[in-house]
Amino acid sequence: MNEMTxxxxxxxxxxxxxxxxxxxxxxxxxxxLxxxxxxxxxxxxxxxxxxHPEKLNETLAVIDAGALMRQSFRGDLRGEVIVSFDEQSRHHLLAECLGYRASPSLAECHELTLEITNILAGACLKGLAEQLEIEIHFGPPSILSAHSSVTDYLSRQPLPWTDALFMEIRFTVESISMGTDLLICMPGEYTNRIFALIDELLGDV
Amino acid sequence: MPVLITVCDDSMMSRKSVMRSLPPEWEVEITQACNGVEALEACYAGKAEILFLDLTMPVMDGLEVLENLKEKEANTVVIVISADFQPEVQARVVALGALTFITKPVTADRLRDVLRAAGLL
Structure with a gap:
């Protein structure tokens, strides 16, 4: 392996x-929770x-359509978190866990997924900020699409970046068949910043 | 005689972090493992009196390592160091015979406390 690699x-x-x-x-x-x-x-x-956002399909863990949520962040780093909820997630079981009535309405399902997005994205961004010793502020979550895959959504939008780093983690809860893919999307201009912070962290190890 | 230690984590940074956090006065011989299979190889090759074990790893995860060690009644003392610190996970690793659980990121003070409490220092 050469030095750069x-x-x-x-x-x-x-x-x-x-x-x-x-x-x-x-x-x-x-x-x-x-x-x-x-x-x-x-x-x-x-x-x-x-x-070529469609190329993301070649590497993403899950490419099926589902409910898509987003939460943007800014501060020392900037970007957005996209959370994709699998279509087959049994929201009524999740709803019961969170104290909603057994058969949640569509609006309640959206509220639930927004709440889960806020919990996952918030904790994840807070963890990033703490470890990299930076400040990140994030806005409220919102619904991008009730039914779309991440790549379909990206292909339909005028993207405000030329290239971007997508950091992916999948959460699953077997007991309620919940599958959620969380993607932190960071435009190329901010990836230099995050890798500079990573270099500082590596210098400390 | 140095204490034989294996540090198992798929992250190189995390392995380095654990190794740097070991008490400097502790005489140890360290083996590194990148996944559960390598960790078990080290254990059964007699290179792990103490195993520092991550849970979320490719090839074979930490819970599978613990299950294997328990089944084979291995003598290795296992200290789990993981970012996944859900109560159910912590209870599971202790039930599978791990000595204790440390939440990442590990610090030298926390590691020293754990080793002292276990009588390993």
């Missing part, structure tokens, strides 16, 4: 570990060019 591998490894620690907090917050175990995937990184 080795450095890139170290940065990638470190960023994945920072994400892993952040997601552990997010999973714990969700587990406490629904009182059952949440399984976490190993974090994965994907680089996407705005001309």
């Amino acid at each position: 080795e450095r890139e591998a170290m940065r990638r490894d470190a960023l994945q570990e920072v994400l892993n620690i952040s997601m552990g907090q997010a999973a714990n917050n969700l587990a406490q 629904i009182d059952t175990r949440v399984h976490l995937s190993i974090p994965r990184l994907h680089w996407v060019h705005s001309k």
